[in-house]
Amino acid sequence: MRLALRSRAELDAALGLSDDERSAIDALAAAGGLPLGVTPHFLSLIDRADANDPLRVQVVPRGAELSPSSWDRRDPLGEEELEAVPFLVHRYPDRVLLLATDRCASYCRFCTRKRWVGRGPGPSAHELEAAVAYVEGQPQVRELIVSGGDALLLGDDKLAWLLARVRRVPHLDVVRLATRMLAFAPMRVTRQLIGVLRAHLEVQGAPALYLLSHFNHPRELAPAACAAVSALVDAGVPVLNQTVLLRGVNDRREVLVALFRALTRLRARPYYLHQCDLAPGTEAFRVPLAEAQALVGSLRGELSGLSVPTFVVDVPGGLGKVALSQSAQVGDDDDAVVLRGFRGELGRYPKR
Numbered sequence: 001m002r003l004a005l006r007s008r009a010e011l012d013a014a015l016g017l018s019d020d021e022r023s024a025i026d027a028l029a030a031a032g033g034l035p036l037g038v039t040p041h042f043l044s045l046i047d048r049a050d051a052n053d054p055l056r057v058q059v060v061p062r063g064a065e066l067s068p069s070s071w072d073r074r075d076p077l078g079e080e081e082l083e084a085v086p087f088l089v090h091r092y093p094d095r096v097l098l099l100a101t102d103r104c105a106s107y108c109r110f111c112t113r114k115r116w117v118g119r120g121p122g123p124s125a126h127e128l129e130a131a132v133a134y135v136e137g138q139p140q141v142r143e144l145i146v147s148g149g150d151a152l153l154l155g156d157d158k159l160a161w162l163l164a165r166v167r168r169v170p171h172l173d174v175v176r177l178a179t180r181m182l183a184f185a186p187m188r189v190t191r192q193l194i195g196v197l198r199a200h201l202e203v204q205g206a207p208a209l210y211l212l213s214h215f216n217h218p219r220e221l222a223p224a225a226c227a228a229v230s231a232l233v234d235a236g237v238p239v240l241n242q243t244v245l246l247r248g249v250n251d252r253r254e255v256l257v258a259l260f261r262a263l264t265r266l267r268a269r270p271y272y273l274h275q276c277d278l279a280p281g282t283e284a285f286r287v288p289l290a291e292a293q294a295l296v297g298s299l300r301g302e303l304s305g306l307s308v309p310t311f312v313v314d315v316p317g318g319l320g321k322v323a324l325s326q327s328a329q330v331g332d333d334d335d336a337v338v339l340r341g342f343r344g345e346l347g348r349y350p351k352r
Helices: 008-015 019-031 040-045 125-136 156-166 191-201 223-234 253-265 289-299
Strands: 083-085 095-099 143-147 174-178 208-214 239-245 268-275 310-315 320-323 329-332 336-340 346-350
Touching: 008 019, 083 125, 095 125, 125 156, 156 191, 191 208, 191 223, 223 239, 239 253, 253 268, 253 289, 268 289, 289 310
Parallel strands: 095 143, 143 174, 174 208, 208 239, 239 268, 268 310
Antiparallel strands: 310 320, 329 336, 336 346
């Protein structure tokens, strides 16, 4: 983290920036936008010779990030209106989202929380306690998602305190830790961290613990990242992966197939494939919805159900996630519906 590249000059020396990238970095810095940050690990995975490298475009600003769209929303998911107490979002009856830190190892240019991430302020210890106390008073809440920012930017001691605190909430069934650290700085998964997580799991009656990883491209699954995933799973922490569908990064079937196969082999379940949210400056990343649905529909013929994530759109304004897929039903009559198989052939299935 101390060695992360955070200035135009550092990135220029490492990658040889284009005029467009230099101008975008300067303009965003002047406007006080989402910070610049690239870890040495992630930098080592970028092909310097390719200006459109799918890893590079995720973390290096471009001029398109400064182009407004009529669909832009400062708070695409309506989280600020849904804050029950500071830093705790209560959208669904049985789940809450704790924004435990505003910091990330690197900063994705498509981030849905550009309004806050990397700039703070993050929650104080008192505010974290107040957030958990709120959950304690809501018996319908069964699940706590710890995100931010990045849950693994919490130090081991702070994470241990938080897990110990939520163990005192009797109605919690599940705690999820949402992180991009396995892609950006997989060395974060140390023996000490594994010890913190195992200590939680060994407490009788403790909420189940899941880790939500975030890999968008198969090249992010470097050997160190694979080792981190394996260490977590071997320690008894299930890994569920979230991927954001991004134009120019992973909007081709062969890329998604390679990513989801590799994750499944690592025992990391492809969980969600997200349509890119409507955060400012993200229009260039978004895949048109019909095209996205067709792409997701094409995966079924290439992958087993174990490897196909649910394609979801977060409805703007805090209305929650909805699952979308290309319908297999193409017609019907009095007796049957007409269904399209994965190769495109049509078959009839009775209604009764």
